[in-house]
Amino acid sequence: xxxxxxxxxxxxxxxxxxxxxxxxxxxxxxxxxxxxxxxxxxxxxxxxxxxxxxxxxxxxxxxxxxxxxxxxxxxxxxxxxxxxxxxxxxxxxxxxxxxxxxxxxxxxxxxxxxxxxxxxxxxxxxxxxxxxxxxxxxxxxxxxxxxxxxxxxxxxxxxxxxxxxxxxxxxxxxxxxxxxxxxxxxxxxxxxxxxxxxxxxxxxxxxxxxxxxxxxxxxxxxxxxxxxxxxxxxxxxxxxxxxxxxxxxxxxxxxxxxxxxxxxxxxxxxxxxxxxxxxxxxxxxxxxxxxxxxxxxxxxxxxxxxxxxxxxxxxxxxxxxxxxxxxxxxxxxxxxxxxxxxxxxxxxxxxxxxxxxxxxxx
Amino acid sequence: xxxxxxxxxxxxxxxxxxxxxxxxxxxxxxxxxxxxxxxxxxxxxxxxxxxxxxxxxxxxxxxxxxxxxxxxxxxxxxxxxxxxxxxxxxxxxxxxxxxxxxxxxxxxxxxxxxxxxxxxxxxxxxxx
Numbered sequence: 001x002x003x004x005x006x007x008x009x010x011x012x013x014x015x016x017x018x019x020x021x022x023x024x025x026x027x028x029x030x031x032x033x034x035x036x037x038x039x040x041x042x043x044x045x046x047x048x049x050x051x052x053x054x055x056x057x058x059x060x061x062x063x064x065x066x067x068x069x070x071x072x073x074x075x076x077x078x079x080x081x082x083x084x085x086x087x088x089x090x091x092x093x094x095x096x097x098x099x100x101x102x103x104x105x106x107x108x109x110x111x112x113x114x115x116x117x118x119x120x121x122x123x124x125x126x127x128x129x130x131x132x133x134x135x136x137x138x139x140x141x142x143x144x145x146x147x148x149x150x151x152x153x154x155x156x157x158x159x160x161x162x163x164x165x166x167x168x169x170x171x172x173x174x175x176x177x178x179x180x181x182x183x184x185x186x187x188x189x190x191x192x193x194x195x196x197x198x199x200x201x202x203x204x205x206x207x208x209x210x211x212x213x214x215x216x217x218x219x220x221x222x223x224x225x226x227x228x229x230x231x232x233x234x235x236x237x238x239x240x241x242x243x244x245x246x247x248x249x250x251x252x253x254x255x256x257x258x259x260x261x262x263x264x265x266x267x268x269x270x271x272x273x274x275x276x277x278x279x280x281x282x283x284x285x286x287x288x289x290x291x292x293x294x295x296x297x298x299x300x301x302x303x304x305x306x307x308x309x310x311x312x313x314x315x316x317x318x319x320x321x322x323x324x325x326x327x328x329x330x331x332x333x334x335x336x337x338x339x340x341x342x343x344x345x346x347x348x349x350x351x352x353x354x355x356x357x358x359x360x361x362x
Numbered sequence: 363x364x365x366x367x368x369x370x371x372x373x374x375x376x377x378x379x380x381x382x383x384x385x386x387x388x389x390x391x392x393x394x395x396x397x398x399x400x401x402x403x404x405x406x407x408x409x410x411x412x413x414x415x416x417x418x419x420x421x422x423x424x425x426x427x428x429x430x431x432x433x434x435x436x437x438x439x440x441x442x443x444x445x446x447x448x449x450x451x452x453x454x455x456x457x458x459x460x461x462x463x464x465x466x467x468x469x470x471x472x473x474x475x476x477x478x479x480x481x482x483x484x485x486x487x488x489x490x
Contacts, residue, residue: 032455033426034401222400226426289448291404291424312403312426319404338422338429 005050006143006201010208014218022116024051027220036223037314040190041355044149045219046211051115054142054198055125059134062109066101068263069128071246073256077103081175083187086254087246088113088124093268094242095249097121098234100187102176110176110183112144112196114236128264142183143204147216148194148227150355155214156184156195159207182207189224191231191353226311229320232283232349238294239281239308239322247272248324250281250349277327279305283349284321285361290337292321292344297336300329300346307335315352316362322349364394364488367459371475372484377435378459379478382466387436387475390463391423391454394488399425402451407443407465414440414467416474421464423454436474438467 002025011018016027027048029036039045057066066074072086083102087095097120099113113121122138129136147156157169164179171177173193176185183198199207212218225235232250234240240249247255247269257269284307286292292310305325313320325333325346334341347361370378376395380388396402404424414420414434421432443465447453454462469475479487 028427029400032401034403222427289404290406291429293429312424314426 003051005048006204007048007050007145007208010205011048011218014212016218016220019221021221022051022114022118024115026051027218029220029222030218033220033222033226034314036217036219037226039217040149040192040219040223040227041315041352042150043217044147044151044155044194044215045217045223046208047146047148047219047221047224048143048208049146049196050143050204052144053113053115053118053121054139054144055111055113055122056137056139057109057111057129057134058107058137059132060107061133062107063103065129065132065134066109067261068132069125070101071255071263071265071269072101073259073261074101074103074109075261076256077101080104081171081177083174083176083185084254087251088121089245089263089265090124090242091264093245093265093272095236095240095244095246096124096242098236098240098251100185102185116237139198141200142198143201144196144198145204145207145211146188146190146194146196147211148188148190148192150193152192152194152216153186155211155216156197159210159214189231189233190227191233191350192227192355225309226314229309229311229322230313230315230350230352232351232353234281234322235309244324245269245272247277248279248281279324280327281308281322281324282329283347283351283361284310284323284333284335284344285316285347285351286319286321286335287343287345290319290342292319292335292337294321296321298323298325298333298344299336299341300325300333302326302329305329305333313351316357318362320351364392364397365459366392366394366481366485366488368481370459371435371478371480372487373433373435373478374487375433377432379435379475380459381475385469386441386466387438387469388463388466389432389435390458391432392484393458395430396455396458396462399423399430400427401425402454405447405451405454405464407447408440410440410443412440414438423451423464432464434467435478436467437470440465441468442466
């Protein structure tokens with residue numbers, strides 16, 4: 001029996017095509033995935049991401065615990081409301097999940113982890129938390145709406161009570177704050193500016209309708225996937241999992257290794273750094289016609305690799321992919337599409353952000 | 363509810379066939395298929411002159427979501443392909459039974475048509 005978010009009826013009313021995603025019945029699109037994608041790049045779109053898991057870490061040792069649990073260093077988060085993207089690793093350095101953590105006060109941090117990894121994430125977090133004076137509290141009663149696009153913030157701000165508007169407007173990227181019932185975070189998964197808003201179920205239904213009335217386009221998981229791919233953002237379970245480390249997943253920038261902070265997975269990362277990596281995660285742009293897909297064979301001068309994500313990019317009007325390929329491969333490669341070897345260029349993602357194609361990818 | 367014109371024949375894999383005035387069989391995908399696939403972004407068509415047999419995978423349509431093989435509903439030689447689709451695959455979404463046709467075959471055996479589903483049988487298939 002698949003689970004429904006508080007916005008399920010709103011999706012049906014908007015003509016959504018529903019699919020199963022990690023045990024949740026979620027909208028894949030409301031008609032045209034490409035139109036939804038373009039709306040986010042050019043104006044504003046909204047996504048029901050209520051299936052994602054909000055986990056609050058409360059207690060005297062909250063910071064100390066997260067310093068050990070996460071590959072990025074919570075010491076970077078000193079101003080209340082500051083957030084960052086990080087991976088949570090296992091002892092071997094493999095990625096258990098990727099997540100966003102927000103510092104709220106010394107006894108309260110909030111994490112948002114993936115829906116599809118809910119059970120193993122909670123088991124892992126609770127297991128590691130035993131040695132610390134913290135309380136791990138899931139917040140399943142919270143729904144979440146991501147509003148993304150160049151017009152997203154101003155549209156949301158116009159709907160807030162007047163006394164919240166200026167504080168919410170002043171929030172910088174990767175900052176969050178509580179505004180009445182709404183926990184508003186200036187984050188996203190599209191490569192556009194916007195907010196992710198956690199709020200009680202009834203309030204979510206009201207906000208969704210207000211956003212709809214304000215011209216924000218409902219967008220499904222399909223557009224979410226092509227937007228994050230263009231934006232150069234990994235999808236857990238596809239571009240990375242427990243068999244690879246952040247260093248092998250183009251996420252070296254999220255790992256804080258410089259000082260002697262002890263965290264889970266550190267030893268493997270240090271070894272990999274010392275020995276050098278065999279594989280890297282890169283972007284591919286298909287030169288000719290066709291569509292790149294996950295799981296296609298990649299042939300480079302330095303050996304073979306595989307695509308991990310791939311689709312047609314509405315912004316580039318070309319097929320793009322992520323691929324895990326030998327470290328020394330560069331410039332060009334070929335991808336095996338139904339037995340034909342087609343030329344691709346190796347690029348450094350992102351492919352597109354803030355409404356336009358990024359420099360150097362086409 | 364998807365559109366299922368009554369003058370066409372259908373396959374279980376969601377292709378349609380229409381018999382043109384010249385006797386050739388024109389092939390496309392159903393409204394249901396285009397809707398299930400979503401926005402189409404790439405089409406790989408057979409080459410004019412190819413001989414194809416009923417059931418052969420002979421074309422590929424790709425949406426943002428997925429690639430889908432097109433199986434020949436009947437046997438024959440390819441006599442025309444819809445070249446408009448190369449630059450505008452979304453024609454299939456906009457008009458699956460008209461401008462979004464895929465290719466035309468010169469039929470070898472008209473009896474193969476008898477084994478195909480009529481609109482009513484295809485509608486029943488979709489309802490199951």
